[in-house]
Amino acid sequence: MSIDGLDGRLLVLLAREPRIGVLEASRRLGVARGTVQARLDRLRSSGVIRGFGPNVDPAALGYPVTAFATLEIKQGQGADVRAHLDTVPEVLELHTTTGQGDMLCRLVARSNADLQRVIDRVVGFEGIVRASTAIVMENPVPLRIIPLVEQAADDHERGHRA
Amino acid sequence: MSIDGLDGRLLVLLAREPRIGVLEASRRLGVARGTVQARLDRLRSSGVIRGFGPNVDPAALGYPVTAFATLEIKQGQGADVRAHLDTVPEVLELHTTTGQGDMLCRLVARSNADLQRVIDRVVGFEGIVRASTAIVMENPVPLRIIPLVEQAADDHERGHRA
DNA sequence: GAATTCACTGGGCAACCTGTACAGCGATGG
DNA sequence: CCATCGCTGTACAGGTTGCCCAGTGAATTC
Numbered sequence: 001m002s003i004d005g006l007d008g009r010l011l012v013l014l015a016r017e018p019r020i021g022v023l024e025a026s027r028r029l030g031v032a033r034g035t036v037q038a039r040l041d042r043l044r045s046s047g048v049i050r051g052f053g054p055n056v057d058p059a060a061l062g063y064p065v066t067a068f069a070t071l072e073i074k075q076g077q078g079a080d081v082r083a084h085l086d087t088v089p090e091v092l093e094l095h096t097t098t099g100q101g102d103m104l105c106r107l108v109a110r111s112n113a114d115l116q117r118v119i120d121r122v123v124g125f126e127g128i129v130r131a132s133t134a135i136v137m138e139n140p141v142p143l144r145i146i147p148l149v150e151q152a153a154d155d156h157e158r159g160h161r162a
Numbered sequence: 163m164s165i166d167g168l169d170g171r172l173l174v175l176l177a178r179e180p181r182i183g184v185l186e187a188s189r190r191l192g193v194a195r196g197t198v199q200a201r202l203d204r205l206r207s208s209g210v211i212r213g214f215g216p217n218v219d220p221a222a223l224g225y226p227v228t229a230f231a232t233l234e235i236k237q238g239q240g241a242d243v244r245a246h247l248d249t250v251p252e253v254l255e256l257h258t259t260t261g262q263g264d265m266l267c268r269l270v271a272r273s274n275a276d277l278q279r280v281i282d283r284v285v286g287f288e289g290i291v292r293a294s295t296a297i298v299m300e301n302p303v304p305l306r307i308i309p310l311v312e313q314a315a316d317d318h319e320r321g322h323r324a
Numbered sequence: 325g326a327a328t329t330c331a332c333t334g335g336g337c338a339a340c341c342t343g344t345a346c347a348g349c350g351a352t353g354g
Numbered sequence: 355c356c357a358t359c360g361c362t363g364t365a366c367a368g369g370t371t372g373c374c375c376a377g378t379g380a381a382t383t384c
Binding site for chain 2: 002003011014015018019046047048049050051052053054055056057058059060061062063066067068070082085086089090091092093094095096097098099101104105106108132133134135136137138139140141142143144145147148149150151152155
Binding site: 021 | 369370372373
């Protein structure tokens with residue numbers, strides 16, 4: 001699946017002003033409404049757009065502290081550890097990785113003190129050998145996708161022109 | 163800012179079925195439409211809901227490889243490095259952290275080979291002393307917020323009942 | 325070269341939803 | 355006891371959605 005310039009502009013538009021509807025988007029993009037509708041359907045069914053879930057800010061929920069924990073897992077305990085971490089609400093995401101650690105997870109907590117409780121809960125589990133935590137101080141680049149979308153669209157255009 | 167049970171149910175509902183409107187949400191929650199509207203306004207203006215941007219899947223855009231890079235920065239070069247990384251589309255997010263590394267960033271690439279190009283571009287910059295990269299193999303817990311929302315709502319309810 | 329396929333356009337329709345406003349009502353708190 | 359606050363139920367106008375269609379142009383196929 002790849003996207004063309006119109007898809008790219010549509011995605012950027014939606015990312016910047018999520019509240020606009022299909023009609024308004026078609027006006028902004030200078031195409032017919034049906035076109036926008038068809039593009040959106042295609043982007044959704046092809047999986048490029050997973051959904052339009054609300055972006056909830058953990059800090060506003062009372063969890064202003066974010067941290068990343070690298071976990072080392074005892075051989076063969078991977079599945080158990082995954083299941084365990086899945087039950088901890090403060091674990092916002094979990095990845096298994098190559099490298100010295102075996103897993104990397106993103107945590108949030110109510111305070112630095114509370115982070116200790118979260119970490120204890122995370123690592124207090126048979127199968128986790130060691131954990132090293134890095135507390136997030138600043139977030140200079142918040143999770144974003146627009147630059148990548150623009151690049152993907154550009155690549156496609158260039159490919160056609162070439 | 164904290165949320166009560168109704169806010170929690172509303173957020174969960176929106177997370178599960180983002181396409182439903184205010185009217186449908188009010189029907190599901192068993193409250194008046196105006197109530198849902200007021201709650202939504204409050205959640206938005208208080209920052210709990212940042213927006214409703216589309217969730218774009220980098221893999222579907224042609225970037226199926228994800229990696230986390232820990233960067234060590236030369237003293238005083240932080241701002242320059244941030245500005246540099248901000249210009250790299252494959253850098254999806256960047257955090258400054260405590261711990262042995264100074265920064266942690268999430269990268270995507272078109273392939274493992276392409277990841278080398280991305281990393282070269284990321285670290286090919288005056289001010290970055292060392293980088294260690296962990297490639298993501300699996301993502302057992304994708305970025306989520308619902309469990310935390312439920313816990314925050316429960317906490318609030320319990321606080322009132324107590 | 326001709327036929328076919330495909331995406332986009334521009335239009336129309338009924339049904340629905342949104343934004344906004346208002347009065348009534350019960351609970352909360354001073 | 356009174357005022358405030360949030361929720362309910364209702365109403366209205368306007369915009370939007372989902373869906374349909376025929377026509378056009380360009381690219382693909384035979």
